[in-house]
Amino acid sequence: MNENQKVYRRFVLRAFEDHHQDIVRALAWCQLHFYSLLKIERDAIQQLSSRERNAVISEILLVNK
Structure with a gap:
């Protein structure tokens, strides 16, 4: 996971946790x-491709099964 993906991951993960x-x-x-x-x-987030953003979302969902 690159640095931009880590920024996006923190942003989405915070929201994910806040929204149960x-x-x-x-x-x-x-x-x-x-x-x-x-x-x-x-x-950082705007520099991500769709594939990179999708990988972050996929990782969040797989970890939180």
């Missing part, structure tokens, strides 16, 4: 609150 492991609600929250992140975090 409901990934749909967590991702919706992330989308609505993306601009509340620091610019450096937003830049």
